[in-house]
Amino acid sequence: MGDIFIGNDLDGNRQALDLGRANRHGLIAGATGTGKTVTLQGMAESFSAAGVPVFVADVKGDLSGVAMPGSASFKHADKLEARAKELGMEDYAYSDNPVVFWDLYGEQGHPIRTTVSEMGPLLLSRLLDLNETQEGVLQIVFRHADDNKLLLLNFDDLRSMLAWAYDNAQELSGEYGNVSKQSVGAIQRQLLSFESQGADHFFGEPALEIDDFLKVDEQGRGMVNVLAADKLMRSPKLYATFLLWLLAELFETLPEVGDPEKPKLVFFFDEAHLLFDDAPKALQDTIERVVRLIRSKGVGVFFVTQNPIDIPEEIAGQLGNRVQHALRAFTPKDQRAIRAAAETFRINPDLDVAEAITQLKVGEALVSTLDDDGAPTIVQRTLIKPPRSRLGPVNAKERAIIQSVSPFDGKYDEVIDRESAEEVLAQKAADAVKTAEEVAEKGAEEVAKQPRKSRSIWEKARERAMGAAAGSMASVAAAAVTGRRSRANPTKTAVTSGLGSIATDLAGPVAGRFVRNIIGGLMR
Incomplete structure (x- = not known):
């Protein structure tokens, strides 16, 4: 079936990862500067060469070099070539890899988007750091949107729905359960705060098609999908939530394949500790379930982190392939x-694992993978192979050239804004204002049929109704320009203020019934 060469142990024995076991997940751990990025880059190259697509988050910006061949003029080229010779890599030569660049902000690659509906209330609550009560309110807002076929595509749609929910909290409470204005207001504030960090770039259309991560080039090499995450890391919760969403989408979209001869995709999750920091129990359970079950979809997930104890035990127990770089023992922690890292390996009677972890040099690691029977191999101190692609980032010109020949050029670059909740709610508000104007006009007709005294009452009521309608139209227009919603509901403001004035001024039983019937009809 083939394997992924990792390096040789100190006795010269080959250490490799069985392709058929690569969907059993893995861990790459080690302190800063010990060689994790080089290990990750070399593994990504090998998976690509075997025809396996790869997704990797480029947190520091230097993994983009996987798109370009290495060079003998590189300052560390002599060390790379010496290591290749030491490992007996007779076919070692510099080469590039087929790469597609992605970027949530659309600056260093194709933008990646999803819709608010696809993200769902659970992950969105994690993203907005909502408490349990606020999460329940958000779920009600989503349910109401689903029941009324209101599409939640971007932040504008969600903002409009929250503004509507604020003004109709009592109605929602009667239908779905308690919804307080305070909770809605708290969600609105969190949404505004997160939007200021650029999170709104992630929501909208065209949404990402997961199959675009599973491509191979004309030579049969798996595409290496590199996510520019250096800017994204300034919002670590967005970074972690995005990658969790991506895993969930892969799980929901891909068919069951069991244990294939090679994975359909290998997913490297750098700075993996961010996924679990302050995560509520429900979210951790979701992560554990997705990681456990996604292997049957042919997806291998490798967590990359500085400290192996960053990964919860329930998930760490599912990581069969391990590459442990050096750790430093500066503190009791x-x-x-x-000690915890040493205990995760299958014992090697000839190696003190705990001592070796602190003595590993840059470019060395303790390696244990799953064998043909699915059992972990004995841990070995291993010299890691050198990558064939460039160590270091591409420059802006090189990135632009690679981007110009991307198979997805033009597919995701332009935003599509189709009719969704924002437009539907705005149209309903405008219709209600128009109806209020029509009702006011009917009132004017009644004036002609009334004695002079009653006529003056109608005229005053009509003026108030028209004033309320004009104010609501101004609010709708301002919202259309600014993209923001007033907390006052335009529909309720126009109808209840205008028509309510007529009912108060006339105060007659017939006229009162006339107005109440109109109000009741409009507010249904």
Whole structure:
């Protein structure tokens, strides 16, 4: 079936990862500067060469070099070539890889978007850091939108729905359960705060098609999908939530394949500790379930982190392929982490694992993978192979050239804004204002049929109704320009203020019934 060469142990024995076991997930761990990025880059190259597409988050900006061949003029080229010779890599030569660049902000690659509906209330609550009560209110808002076929595509749609929910909290409470204006207001504030960090770029259309991550080039090499995450890391919760959403989408979209000869996709999750920091129990359970079950979809997930204890035990127990770089024992916590890391490996009677972890040099690691029977191999101190592509980032000109020949050029670059909740709610508000104007005109007709005294009452009521309608239209227009919603509901403001004035001024039983019937009809 083939394998992924990782390096040789100190006795010269080959250490490799069985392709048929690569969907059993893995861990790449080690302190800063110990060689994790080089290991990740070399593995990504090998998976690509085997025809397996790869997704990798480029947190520091230097993984983009996987798109370009290495060079003998590179300052560390002599070390790379010496390591290749030491490992007996007779076919070692510099080469590039087929790469597609992605970027949530659309600056260094194709933008990646999803809709608010596809993200769902659970992940969105995590993103907005909502408490349990606020999450329940958000779920009600989503349910109401689904029941009324209101599409939630971007932040504008969600903002409009929240503004409507604020003004109709009592109605929602009667139908779905308690909805307080305070909770809605708190969600609105969190949404505004997160939007200021640029999170709104992630929501909208065209939404990402997961199959575009599963492509191979004309030579049969798997595409390496590189997510520019250096800017994204300034919003770590967005970064973690995005990657969790991506895993969930893969799980929901891909068919069951069991244990294939090679994975359909290998997913490298750098800075993996961010996924679990302050995550509520419900979210951790979701992560564990997705990681456990996604292997049957042919997806291998490799968590990349500085400290192996960053990964919860329930998930760490599912990571069969491990590459452990050096850890430093500066504090009691570091010492506990070293002992914990050592205990995760299958014992090697000839190796003190805990001591070796602190003595590993740059470019060395402790390696244990799953064998043909699915059992972990004995841990070995291993010299990691050198990558064939460039160590270091591409420049702006090189990135632009690669982007220009991307198979997805033009597919995701332009935003599509079709009719959704924002437009539907705005149209309903405009219709209600128009209806209020028509009712006011009918009132004017009644004036002609009334004695002079009653006529003056109608005229005053009509003026108030028209004033309320004009104010609501101004609010709708301002919202259309600014993209923001007033907390006052345009429909309720126009109808109840205008028509309510007529009912108060006339105060007659017949006229009162006339107005109440109109109000009741409009507010249904």
